[in-house]
Amino acid sequence: MDYLPLFFKLTHQKVLLVGGGNIALRKAKLLCRAGAHVTVISHKVCDDLQDLLDENQGTAIVGEYHAALLDDKILVIAATDDNPLNERVHFDAVERNIPVNVVDSPKLCTFVFPAIVDRSPVVIGISSGGSAPVLARLLRARLETWIPKSYGKLASIANHFRDQVKETFSTVNHRRVFWENVLQGQIAEKVFAGRDEEAARMIADKLANEDPEHQVGEVYLVGGGPGDPELLTFKALRLMQQADVVLYDALVSPEVLDLCRRDADLIFVGKKRDNHAVPQEGINELLVKHAKLGQRVVRLKGGDPFVFGRGGEELQTLKEHNIPFQVVPGITAASACSTFAGIPLTHRNYAQSVKFVTGQLKNRTTDLNFNELVHPNQTVVFYMGLHTLPKLAAKMIEHGKPASTPAAIISRGTSADQKVLTGTLDTLPQLQEEAKLPAPALIIVGEVVELHENLSWFGEEVLAQNLTPVKAEP
The missing domain is CATH 1.10.8 (Helicase, Ruva Protein; domain 3)
Structure with a gap:
């Protein structure tokens, strides 16, 4: 570690700034925000810097730098393009044991300015020791997105x-x-x-x-999105990082799960067809149990917890037990997968509405209101319909939807091994029988599927990685 991170208290302290241009202005703004009394010495002081000094009881001296200006100063910054002058300032300051920073000259600095995330009174400084200031700024930008201003x-x-x-x-x-x-x-x-x-x-x-011995925790119902960790919301990530316990579904990708707090207890409660690791009632009981132990519990679900995710059932149980909770929406699979497949859910020339439908009801039937699903100029998205695809397609055709209606299956949407299979209501079941695309998968029915060939963008990315998507044309 070349530099020890320290925070100077500069309120009402005297600081010398050598230079009067834009670079000096940037440093002066930081010094004034910290409450310092700033004295500027330069042959010329730009108007903005002069105004800043006037607003903050600073002093501008037009003239030549000399070592006596360092008297009674606790800090000095040289912000000029005059290298001999910068070196003089450095040696004069070092001789007096005054911390000195020479802008863009790390070898002449006894301290450096970090990239700053300001959440006063919380302040975070990021430094590369002067070796890569742009990298420090990029890291600051990343932290800015992760840390709410309300901290x-x-x-x-x-x-x-x-x-x-x-x-x-x-x-x-x-x-x-x-x-x-x-x-x-x-x-x-x-x-x-x-x-x-x-x-x-x-x-x-x-x-x-x-009572420190008896505390009630809280439950966070978090939408984990479709699988790509970069599609998580900032709030989802923050709550995942502070959870003591995480109850997660089968649809939560390993990459998303890996972003949870390292020492959190991870409990798999996923459901697959004919194989429920933990029944819904058991999940509800686990949420209540861990919250009553005073723990922070994340219930992590694929997609959005309120879109075919049984989130409402879990919250009803928490409400009955007076357990605090909050809900973080996630990007639902229909939106994410269609986007990554280049299939807009709505389009002025093809569809003016969209329906999200579960392909399987609680009683394991497909007894849906198909009269509502066959309207023209409408996109229908089936969740959990892969195993009932032949019945769904046959029923839609039976209720008047043309057999030639474009349809698609998107398997493992947004992931590196995403595959898209296109056909029609009439041909898609047989195409899937041959392709055997795995779950999780969505089925999209509607004229918008025709746009896949022209608008597909993520598929080209997959092909570049030698992962060939399955594709069949009607």
Whole structure:
């Protein structure tokens, strides 16, 4: 480690900035945000920098740099394109044991400016030691997307209650557990939703009634999307990273599961045709059991938990047991798989509506309202219909849908081994009999399937990896 990360408290401290151009302006903005008293020395000071100094009680000196300007300064930055001048500033500062930064000259720096994620009072600095500042900025951009801006408010609210927490809990461990629950649970979520006053009231109530030995956890019903981990929402990822227990389905991809907290207990509760690892009632009981142990539980489902995911049934059970919960939507398979197959679900020239239908009812029948499914200018997406495809196709034709209607199967959509099989209502069942595409798979019926050949984009990516999709034309 070439540099030790430190945070300077610059409020009301005197800092010298050598240079008066745009680079100096960027550094001056950071210094002023930190509350420093900034003195600028330069032959010319740009208007924006002058305005910034005027707004923040800074000083601009037009003239020549000299070592006496370092007197009473605790920090100095050289931001000029004059190399001999930058070297003079460096040596003068080192001689006086004053930390110095020379912009874009790591060898002349005794400290460096990190890329900053500002969630004041929480501040994160990322540094490459001056070797790759662009990489540091890219990492900062990634963290910016992962860390809600409301973390600053959360930290401020927590600071307000610090003394009360110390008085309430006698041991460090009990205080740690309390703060973990506050900073990662439903109180934090209130702050992220902009409900600061409600969050503060909840902390006060928690302090008044908290029993550190008996705490109720929380359940997060999270949509894991169609399989590609990059399609997860930021909120889903954040909750997955803080869960103590994860109950996951068969449709959750290994890549998504791998993003859960490393030391979380992973419990498989998936359902496959004629093989339910844990029946739905058992899943409900597990959610209640772990929450009552004070644990944070993620119920991780493929796609969206409210689209053929039995999420409503699980929430009803949690409600009956007064267990806090929240729901994080996921990208449902119909949207993601059709997109990755180049099949728009709606199109002005082909379909003005779309229906999502389960291909198999609770009683294992396909007794659907087929009169509603055969309307023209409509796209129908069947979930869980692979094993009943011959019956579904026959019924739609029987109720008036033309046998020549384009239809497609998308197997393992959005994954590297995605395969797309196209045909018609009349031919698709036989094509699938020969191709035997595996589940999970979606069936799309409608004129929009014709667009697959021209709009397919992900398939070309798969072909480039020598993974040839199955494709049959009507």
